[in-house]
Amino acid sequence: MSRSVVVTGLGFATCLGLDAGAVLGALRSLRHGIVRYEPFDDASVPVKLAAPVPGFRTDSADAEDWTFPDNLSFRLDQLRALSPNALYATYALRQAIDASGLGEDAVAHPRTGLFTASAGSAMLTHHHIDRMKRVGPSRCSPLGIVASTAGTLNFNLVPALGIQGASAGFISACASSGHALGYAFDEIALGRQDRMLVVGAEDFTPETILPFASMRVLTPSRDPDTASRPFDRGRDGFVGTGGSVAMVLEEGSAARARGAEIYAEFKGWGQSTDGTHMAIAHPEGAGLARAMEAAIAAAGVARENVDYVNAHATSTPMGDASECRALRRVFGTGGKRPAVSSTKALTGHALSLSSIMEAAFSVLALHHGFIPGAAHLVDPDPEAAGLFLPRESLDEAPRVVVSNSSGFGGANVVTVFARHE
Amino acid sequence: MSNTVVKHSELRESLKRCPESAIEAAVAFQETKDPALVPPIVLGILERFVEPDVRPVIREGNDATRLMDDLGIDSLLMVEIVILVEETLHISIENEELRNIRTLGDLKLYLDAKTRGLPPPASKNVLNFEQIAATLPQQPPFLFLQEARINGEYAEGSYHISGDEAFLEGHFKGNPVFPASLMLEALGQLAVLFLLKSESGPVDSPEVDPASVFFVGGDGIRCHRVCRPHDTLQLKVRLKKVHEPLAQFEGSIFCNGTRVARAEEISLTFATRLAGEAVGIGVR
Helix, strand or coil: CCCCCCEEEEEECCCCCHHHHHHHHHHHHHHCEEEEEEHHHCCCCCCCECCCCCCCCCCCCHHHHCCCCCCCCCCHHHHCCCCHHHHHHHHHHHHHHHHCCHHHHHHHHEEEEEEEECCCHHHHHHHHHHHHHHCHHHHHCCCCHHCCCCHHHHHHHHHCCCCCEEEEECCHHHHHHHHHHHHHHHHHHHHCEEEEEEEEEEECCHHHHHHHHHCCCCCCCCCCCCCCCCCECCCCCEEEEEEEEEEEEHHHHHHHCCCCCCCEEEEEEEEECCCCCCCCCCCCCCCHHHHHHHHHHHHHHCCEEEEEECCCCCCCCHHHHHHHHHHHHCCCCCCCEEEEEEHHHCCEEEEHHHEEEEEHHHHHHHHCEEECCCCCCCCEEEEHCCCCCCCEEECCCCCCCCEEEEEEHHHEEEEEEECCC | HHHHHHHHHHHHHCCCCCCCHHHCCCCHHHHHCCCEEEEEEEHHHHHHHCCCHHHHHHCCCCCEECCCCCCCCCCCHHHHHHCCCCCCCEEEEHHHHCCCCCEEEHHHHHHHHHHCCCCCCCCCCCCCCHHHHHHHCCCCCCCCCCCEEEECCCEEEEEEHHHHHHHHHCCCCCCCCCCCHHHHHHHHHHHHHHHHHCCCCCCCCCECCCCEEEEEEEEEEEECCCCCCCCCCEEEEEEEEEEECCEEEEEEEECCCCEEEEEEEEEECCCCCCCCCCCCCCCC
């Protein structure tokens, strides 16, 4: 007998807001979180915009200088072990757990696991290595590794919550948190765990965002209101963001038995790899198309019931075009087609975080009965011909939502959620 | 001159979030190297790293305050403290030496010696299992102390219940519980160790003959909780009164932070080597 997986908690520390209500409002009204970002003012920086997380400030390498919302508190030894992304993740995950109504005992339980995705902290890695080179390893913080490396979310969150079940982190660039979600789904579906906490997080620092300027994939735009415009003919690169989003997944019958509020059903997922380039998506979107096909098949949903696709499109010329081809291949260009939008128009691109962030947006769309529109789209790319790209959010309740993610290394992850009946 | 200013501002930067008094002392120490400035500097650095609620404990300046149990300083936090102390006092602290520093008093003595360029004080009062076994007449399998330390008027020790103790097979059948009588025995052994090893005050120069120490009586003994395999007994005895041939202690046992047993009075009889034969009374 197969076990169903449902979403019972969401938590947000994003540029669109610090709770589901704020994020929902932004998605409905297409209010973006992009600003002119002061640390980029220097003339040598070719990028001027970014999407910071309101209420947080983490640009110092000294965690004791950070500011964050009052409802977060840490002992000094905990604070000094955090990376910015682990700080956001603590906020988002605690919010998601609160929303789920799960008690401490259910969280600190052998049947509850934690899967995470973050790229570690480039800022703190640089800070600690630089100090080590200057003053020698004996004079460096013993918590440098805990704070800096890509395991930082697990190192920090596991003891804070007393996690006893599975715990692991996933690395597949901008598909990372999609892998975390997908494998968390499997843990529950295969009966290994009853509850999975999943969190994706990314520092919001120049050290994380600006290396993409070297690849010339960040938009040089100075206008926050139009800078990020996926699928638009004039798109010229992405806007960087960070933060964290967390999701609580539970086995369906157990969640219903305890009377939990169910946001959506997680129907399944699929993945593929392009196998072509280190950083550029397959030009025909072949890999992403295969991942969508696999996800829809695994989810056991009818293709025509997919009413919305939250696209990966980051607003880069090549990536968006490749995704257009993948979408046309899977859904065709005539008859009943799903609405498509990339919410990165509002948030910018959150790298390791983006997959779970957009999955969570998809869950909000299912739970609240609307479809986020394709913000900032004025002149669609000819490659998008035949795709249904609503310019405003639609007051239509989607039945099934597909959320796409692609990362460097050609990794594609697609998650499928359905309205809980 | 400007060099001095730079050095001072770097020092102030490293010590930011320490109490101002500690920063002033550190700046003065940089010039004078006066060992008298070390305690205020070190206490200030400790204060910066501990939780706000235990800061008053540091300000009391009690030498017996334990870094781990009383101040909540774990091994990683200790490393942070060491780094800042090293940087401020221009010394380097070896991991080996750190192991023997458990109280504020240990830390002050150690750093005082270090800044004077003297060898660190030997920690004769910390005993590992081999040293305990070499001191006490009690021997395995009837030795219930694995680690101990003697500190002024009290001694602390610990015993981890492995679960392999033969008596647990019968105490009780299918339900292993560390016997209350052996809790009292463990406290008694710690008191014997105190008599044999204490250097300060009560039982000075004449050496206590190990073969002369026996249990006389106990009073006000209460057990609050049972202990089982994998529990660690944290034992403590304090000397109440000593007058050869009698010594009286009070003792308590904690496990995972809660008290599991206490004895208001444990009396031992002993004889010093100079006094000749043991003057045993009562139970032998």
